[in-house]
Amino acid sequence: MKVFMSGNEAIARGAYEDGITFASAYPGTPSTEIMEEFSKYDGVYAEWSPNEKVALEVGIGAALGGARALVVMKHVGVNVAADPLFTASYTGIEGGLVIISADDPSMHSSQNEQDNRNYARAAKIPMLEPSDSAEAKEFIKIAFRISEEFDTPVFLRTTTRVSHSKSVVDLEEPERNTEKRDIRRDSSKYVMVPAKARERRIEVEKRMERLRTFAETFQENRMEINDTRVGIITAGMPYNYAKDAFPDYSYLKLGIVHPLPSGLIREFASKVEKIYVLEELDPFIEEQVRAMGIEVIGKEVFPYTGEFDPGIVETGVTGNRVEGVELPVRSLPQRPPNLCPGCPHRGLFYVLGKLKVFVTGDIGCYTLSFMKPLEGLDSCVCMGASVGMAHGMDKALKEKGRVVGVIGDSTFIHSGITPLLNMAYNKSNAVVVICDNRTTAMTGMQEHPATGFTLQGAATKALDFVELAKALGIDNIRVVDPFDIQGTRRVIKEELSAEGPSLVISRAPCALLAVKQKTKGRGKPVRVDLHKCTGCKTCLGLGCPPISWKRFEDMDDITIEKKTKKQEGVAIIDTSLCDGCTLCLQLCSAGAIEEVAEDE
Amino acid sequence: MSESVRSVLLVGVGGQGIIRASDILSLVMMRAGFDVKKSEVHGMAQRGGCVSSNVRFGPKVYSPLAKKGDVDVLVSFEKLETLRYLEYLKADGKVIINDEVVNPPSVNLGDDLYPADTVDFIKKHFKDVKVVDATKMALRSGDRRMSNTIILGVLSSYLDIEYGVWEEVLEESFSPKILEGNKEVFKLGREE
Structure with missing residues (x-):
């Protein structure tokens, strides 16, 4: 059956068709939908782990028990997971292990534009790269075959444009899961102490050699001679x-980007007069082909930054x-x-x-609040950085009350707990605020360890931030309602002058979560009485x-008396968009903002 | 250059139903026997930012993105957003504009003015420009959220696909509760 699928949906489908029943991930654009889709298939286990490092370790463990495990993350997630990644390359896998790295050229929804093909090379792990949804579905299956045959973790790299584009896919029936899950001890392979790791290090190089041979005849490295x-x-x-x-x-369209098929590349080079290497971001293939002594044109005509389109490619080649x-x-x-309207941030x-x-x-x-008019945020580096940075800045300034770190609930669980412990341990004076909107909002409302539900909808233990902070050694812990402006201001001011580190939990559900869960909106919409404004x-x-x-x-249909000589206009509220959160009503000293009456 | 591939670019503001509309368009083209690719950007763009969705169809489609100057029909769900994407239109490209204004933050703050001459400007440079007040039409039909279906109806009159194919896809795309309303306003748009 032919269906129209995104690259992410196709990866989930491909894994399901291949009989994969184990997956772990942390949400992150553009990778999130892979797990959301995979988790819906019958008979699979799928979890949101607290972060990518844990997700990968869960996958390594599952593979060690004989499962064929899928681990999914965005490109910067691989940074978090890099520690287990490099050594999992040495241990190899018992069952199967495929890691999806969803890269984001042009940074549509990311803080950097790193090219994760470099990880494949650095960790000595093979990497496949599909170009559309049909290939995505096929390549995930091939990735597992390579993983099993070569006893290695395998990367499948997508980019935003592959993950989020839709194209036609042919569905197939799922294979039966034939894994033999059991305990198999092998300390020479799985206990990476120096003596054992030195032996495995050599095995890794032998494996790369075998993979290079495999790449030469890999059917998804396709030569099209026209x-x-x-x-x-x-x-x-x-x-x-x-x-x-x-x-x-x-x-020469490469399905495997690490290792490269050098023989095939030489053969292609011998058949054509002039060669371009076309790749987004780093000259990853280009430099390796040049090192083979083959003359190519690459980054001198194609950009290093941003994603491409047919126009950019055309310009690179023709110069026009x-x-x-x-x-x-026109300036727009x-x-x-x-x-959003009604956002608790x-x-x-x-x-x-x-x-x-x-x-x-x-x-x-909440990172968006750096912009005008809120201008309430001054740095953004990576998941969890707010807490460590607030402490570092507080120590450097040696003056109380000048630094606040803010972090979302899911992000705090991802990597804010350890730096909060550090603040207690190293006697910080900074204030940390958890913007606790009860969901992973930015990636589209995923559950996390404090929501009380798993990815597949099972009720579970919900992390209590207050108890956790107490256990870490934080004495000043406050909970505020961010829809109460005065109360929030008072508590944060008090904590800025308090002795020792403080944690403020700013708690109210995401406005979109309320819509999704069909819980009632916060209140009646408000409007401006133009004659009072x-x-x-x-x-x-x-x-x-x-x-x-x-x-x-700009008002021709209404006459309003000016309240002051200098008044130039009035504020207007579009009641059809208003969520009724009342923040503006609380701020209006003229009493001009009022709830819209029931019968209007 | 794949002359036989045609491109529709749907643009507007997050929350206007653009992704849904482009999904329906893609399925219709697939049913009509074309190869189809579609692409848009998710993530932060959903928080009230610009949204654009490319739908490309033909005997064989490689790129889901059209290059500048290669779009056949630009469908804009918000007036100002039309201006942002004009460079993607062919010289003889067609424009459908929903006569709806969604103020960007800087206009709300009074720091910028919303351009007043959008439609005149576009008509000066492109021959085939159609303006519809889909939002008003949807409100009249009972639900503001159906405006995207009306715009899709208007677009359908530019594409040579018989109504039966559209109807089949509409029936799969909407729940029974809202299907009839959407079919009705789709026809309104198609006849507009």
């Missing part, structure tokens, strides 16, 4: 861009700019993403922005989507 004047060596999504732009050139109809240049207002970051403290931030929706713009400081500024000169 017009021999130009040959393009490429892999993954860029292959499609090139085929779109230059359907008549010759191609690809443009649409020439139009007069930008439309960055924004916190808004009240907290309004308070933080006004306190003029340095706010070390983290990865989540003084035009002070305080409410606009919330950056709430329904609230907008209207100048008197």
Whole structure:
């Protein structure tokens, strides 16, 4: 049966068809939907682990017990999982182990643009790279076969454009799971003390040699000889861009990007006159082909940064700019993403922005509050960094009350617990706020260890942040409702002047979670009484989507008396978008904001 | 250049139902016998930011993304967003504009002005420009959220696919409760 699937859905389907029944992951764009889809298939075990390192260790353990395990993460997740990764390459696997690395060229939803093909090389692990959904479904199966045959973890790398594009896929019936799960002790392989690791180190090089031979005849390394004047060596999504732009050139499309098939590359080079290496991000293939003594054109014409499209490929090869109809240049207002109406982060970051403290931030929706008008966040590096950085800055400044670290609930569990322990241990004076919206909001409402539910919907233990913080040695622990602006401001100010480290838990569910769970909205929408509004713009400081500024000169249908000589307009609230959170009502000193009556 | 591949670019603001509309369009083209690829960006763009979705179809489609100057129909769910993507249109490309305004944050704050001359500007440079007030039409039909189906109806009149194929996909895409309403407004759009 032919269906229309995203690359992520196809990977999940492929794993299911291959009889895979074990998977672990931490959510992260663009990888998240792989686990969400996989977890729905019959007879599978799938878990959200607290972070990628744990997810990989869970996968290594499952594989050691004979399971064929799938581990899924985004590119920066591999940084977190790198420690077990490099040694799992030495131990090999008992069952099967495939790690998905979903890279994000152009940083659509990431803090950096790292090219994880470099991990394959550094950890000496083979890596496959599909170019569309049909290949994604096929390659996940091949990845498991390679894992089993060569006793190695295998990477499957996607990019955002492969993960999130949809194309036609042919469904097949699932294979039966024939794994033999049992305990098999082998200390020479699984106890990586130096003496044993030195022996395995040699085995890894032998394995790479065997994999290089395998790559030479691997059926997904495809040579297409057409017009021999130009040959393009490429892999993954860029292959499609090139085929779109230059359907008549010759191609060497690589299905495996590590190790490279050097014999095949030499053969291709001998058949074409001029060779381009086309790859997004690093010159990973290009440098290796050059090292073989083959002359190629690569990063001198194609960009190092950002994802490609057919136009970029065309420009690189022909030197001509690809443009649409020439139009007069206009400057357009930008439309960055924004916190939703009714978002619990808004009240907290309004308070933080006004306190003029340095706010070390983290990865989540709340990162958006660095923008105007909230301006309540001053740094963002990686998952968990807010807590360690707040402590470091506090120690460096040697002055109390100047630094607050903010971190989401899921992110805190991911990698904020250890640095919070460090704050207690090393006598910090910084304040940490957990923005506890009861879900992993940014990636689309995934469960985590504090929500009380697993990925597959089973009720489970829910982590209690207060008890946890007590156990770590934090004495000052407060819980606030971020929809109460005064209360939130008072508590944070008190904690900024308190002795020792403080933890403030800012707790209210994500506005989208309330919609998803069909729990009642917070309240009635509010509106502005235009005759009371003084035009002070305080409410606009919330950056709430329904609230907008209207100048008197743009109003022709209504006459409003000015409250002050200088008043230039009024605030307006679009009640159809309003969530009724009342933050603006709390801020309005003129009493101009009121609830819309029931009968309106 | 794959001359036989056609491209539709759907753009607007997160939450307007663009992804849903592009899914339906893709399925229709698949049923009509074409190879189809579609691409959009998820993640942070959903939080009220710009959304764009490429749908490309033909005998064989490689790239899910169209290059600049290669889009046949630009379908914009929000007026201002049309301007952001004009460079992707062919010189003889067609434009469908929903007459809806969603203020960007800087306009809400009074720091920027919402462009007032959008439609005139586009008409000056492109011949085939259609403006529909899908939001008003959807409200009149009882549910603001159906505006994306109306726009899809308008788009369907630009593509040579018989109504039966659309109907089949619409029936698979909506729950029984909202199906009839959506079929009705789809026809309104198709006749617009």
